[in-house]
Structures are given as structure tokens and as C-alpha cells.
Amino acid sequence: MDAKITQLQTLQTKITSLLGDRDDAQKAQITALMKTYSAMKPASAAKIFETLPDPVLVPVAQQMKSDVMSLILAQMNADKASALTIKLADRLTLPQTADAPAPAAPVGPAQTAAATPKK
Numbered sequence: 001m002d003a004k005i006t007q008l009q010t011l012q013t014k015i016t017s018l019l020g021d022r023d024d025a026q027k028a029q030i031t032a033l034m035k036t037y038s039a040m041k042p043a044s045a046a047k048i049f050e051t052l053p054d055p056v057l058v059p060v061a062q063q064m065k066s067d068v069m070s071l072i073l074a075q076m077n078a079d080k081a082s083a084l085t086i087k088l089a090d091r092l093t094l095p096q097t098a099d100a101p102a103p104a105a106p107v108g109p110a111q112t113a114a115a116t117p118k119k
Helices: 003-040 044-049 054-063 066-075 078-090 107-115
Strands: none
Touching: 003 044, 003 054, 044 066, 054 078, 066 078
């Protein structure tokens, strides 16, 4: 039994290491893409950005300097630039859950007066 536990712990360590290596390689790849698009003319980068899928586009755009990204966004189709901006802004927003309680509405003078029945 102890040998099996040790074997599973060794396997878990290897998997964790491999996942870390993959994450590092993915970060390096995104950084390389960011540098490539930053070096391009904004109009050329914008044309490509409009065709990239979100899982590639958003991390690349997020790493770009704002002055470079602004030039690319200015060259993009307005709807696509707006969608990308929203995705970048929402990237760190926590998802809403159905079981989370709704926040209580603040009770102020206006709400109290409106809730009081008139005679």
C-alpha cells in the first residue's frame, strides 16, 4: 500500500512539473507573439487581430504596451475593437454564480417614502 502511495506521489510530482513546463512555454509563446505584433505596423497588426480567435488574441493584446495597443485598436473595425476592449476589461472579473445571494438594495429616504403606502 505504501509503495502505491509513493508511486502516485511521484506521478503527481511529474505531472505538476510537466504542467509548469507547459505553462512556461505557453507564456514564452505569447510573449514572442506580443513582440512580433508590437513590431508590425498598426494597420497590418489590426488586420490580423480581427481574425484571431479570442484564446490567442486576448492574452497577446493584454501583454502589449498601451501606446502600441491603442494604435492597433484605432486601425481595427470599431465593433471588433470594442469587443476586444470589453474582453480585456472583463478578463479579471469573477463570473456570476446562480447560487450567490443578490446584494441587498440600499434603503434611503427615497426608497422608504416610495415603499410607504399612501392613505
